[in-house]
Amino acid sequence: MVEAIELAPDYYLSNFRALVDFVVARYERLLSAAELEFYTKFEALELDSQRLYVRLLSRKGVPSSRGALFRLGKLNYAEIDDLAQAAHQLVEGGLLQRDPVLALHEYLPLFSKAELLALSSTPLPQSLKRPAVEQALLQQESESPALQGALTAADTLLAVQAAGHFETFKLCFFGNLNQDLTDYVLRDLGLYRYEKYPLDGENLPFQSRAQIDQHLRYYDCLEQLETALEAGAEEIQALAEQLPDGIDNDATLHRRLDRLRLTLARQLERLEALEAADQLYQCCARPPARERRARIAVKRGDIDTGLVLCREILAAPHNEAERVFAESFGYRTAKKARRLAGWQPPAKYQPPTETVTLPPAPERVELLAAAFLEQASPDVEAGQLAHRCFYVENTLFNGVLGLYVWDILFSPVPGAFFNPFQVAPSDFRTPDFYPQRRAVFEQRLAELDSENLAQRVWRNYREKYGIANPLAAWEALPEPLLALALARIPAEHWRRIFERLLGDIAHHRNGLPDLILFPAAGGYELVEVKGPGDRLQQNQQRWLAYFARHQIPHRVLHVEWQQP
Incomplete structure (x- = not known):
């Protein structure tokens, strides 16, 4: 049975510092001047400011063009003695921006519906849904600009800066941008014990800055994925063209790029953009690219190409699922086209x-x-x-x-x-x-x-x-x-x-x-x-x-x- 462990109130700061220290110790030569400056600025902060910055960096906040937004008056962390002073030092150090100048629609999500109703220059019905309240306030601002000042006067607004630099640190540490400091918490709580393995320079995954930049670019494209899939074929093809080329010997990046291309190509198929889908599948080295190409060829009436692709798979399958597909699809296609020479029905096993x-x-x-x-x-x-x-x-x-x-x-x-x-x-x-x-x-x-x-x-x-x-x-x-x-x-x-x-x-x-x-x-x-x-x-x-x-x-x- 795992013995319960009580974490220190600022355990997250220890974990953050361990992460950035680990990355600097191993990747300093690959970090940009701005990323190293971010690290130096953070190290120079007083403890309360470090705690506040990591707290805000770890929270979602309200997205804006100036960074994730927070209201100082809504922050409450027992382990931080003076929030206002901690925030002031972060502003002075360039890691927070106070009351950034933004379009009104970026400020509104920070406030509750009741607060927005109270700030309205003309009475609005309490029964209005929030989107209608926001629309009314935007209309008021267009006619008589004053609301933005009222919102910033109601509370100090803070925008987190340099979050993009921390993305590089996370990438170097985790190898992806999907994980967070929770792994440390699990370790600290005793929920996981990890094997010890060498992490010397020769075996580090990133060996060049170009490699890091291509991974970051991949994640930028990944953020655009849902929007492109919903927008249509042209946007999907445009996103595919933005993908990085990949780095020799970086199998991780090539896997990720293939996975993204497969997703884009599959949506092109659904949109009946079959030629564009086939071209994108040809850029993929992993299953099910050849399977999808065979299906597209047969769907377009090109039986010869479909059967050739099935034979290519059978000659050198990437995995068993791909082989099983080629046996089944190839046989069914050949049978339907009356070209059964060389094709046998897949064997079916009946277990006892x-x-x-x-x-x-x-x-x-x-x-x-x-x-x-x-x-x-x-x-x-x-x-x-x-x-x-x-x-x-x-x-x-x-x-x-x-x-x-x-x-x-x-x-x-x-x-x-x-x-x-x-x-x-x-x-x-x-x-x-x-x-x-x-x-x-x-x-x-x-x-x-x-x-x-x-x-x-x-x-x-x-x-x-x-x-x-x-x-x-x-x-x-x-x-x-x-x-x-x-x-x-x-x-x-x-x-x-x-x-x-x-x-x-x-x-x-x-x-x-x-x-x-x-x-x-x-x-x-x-x-x-x-x-x-x-x-x-x-x-x-x-x-x-x-x-x-x-x-x-x-x-x-x-x-x-x-x-x-």
Whole structure:
């Protein structure tokens, strides 16, 4: 059980300072003069001013052309002794702007409806909705400009400055602009313990200023995404042209750019701008770009191009899902066009299936099925061992893999780790994860035998227990389960399952069977449970077909409810 930890009132300041200090210590040569000046100005502030600035920087505020807006009179932080003095020092240091000159419509969201009604030069009905109140005030201001002065007189308005510089610091620290200082809070509360890995200069993800700028430009484009998608084809194409080119050896940036291009191209498809969509898909190196191009070609009546693309996929699929698409779509297209030469219908695997009838109960159907399978054990009183059945779903094989390859997961691959608080390398759920470490993974799998597996798993289980690992859910790996699994499952079966997991972790880490049964007579069996009306999902079907190809024992257990 995690012991409760009380955070200091200004814990956020310690976290902020640790972040910016970390970035300056490692990336000072890549930071701009303005970014370093921002850091120097902040360091020179008194504690209360630092606290206030980080508080405001961490809050959303009201967006404006001069920065996020706040009302001084609405701020209340117990750990800041003199808010007005703290704000004054920030204004003097250029990190806040007092009462910025703005258009009236930018000020209005700072005030409540009641306050706006009170400031109106002519009485307005209380029943008016807020948008109508704001519209009335804008009309008044256009006829007799005075309201803006009344608003600024009502309270001191503050606009946060230099927030864009902090974006660069966040990018360098987190590797993205989606995370925040919450990761520190989780660490401070003891909710996460992180593995220690080297963060030396050679392995830092950013090696040039141009690289940082291209990532920042990508995020600028990402902010424009929703607007472009709603605006239409021309705006989508214009946004696509603004995307950075990418940096050699920066797989993270190329993945992000591909993901954004795929989103833009998909919307072009929906808008029937098929040629523009196809051209954008051609700029993408990752799935499902070739799939979408094949669909577009067939939709436009170009059967030859569609089938050629399917054959290209089958010759070198990026992942299993892409291969399955090419087999199915290619065959259906060839059949419809009466060009079946060289095309075969995709094989469909029917797993062994059993149906049982159980009394309805509030427990999960998987747990009821596990209890049923255990009750089918031999007579324990006669001295025979009982069946053991565990609900494992996606936790057992992922967890054992995470323990077996722990050192490889956290090895210092260039660009994998941005900061000390990562549960996984940054490329963990991407197609680049396995190729980046192919040689060491292949060596580890080649040396896998029952003794080697058990030794590594138990050593890491004892030494690393509780440390965050992207594959290991500690609470789902009780020692009795691990002991039986390592003793009963043959090394070859572990190897085959690990190979498939590592080949495409993002897609294959899910869909594994619900239960593992350890019969009294020995061995094991994987059991997928389906309740009334439930059907096998595609990822589950693919796992079951894989088990069949490699003689891994499995079956599907359908549960029906007893009728009263």
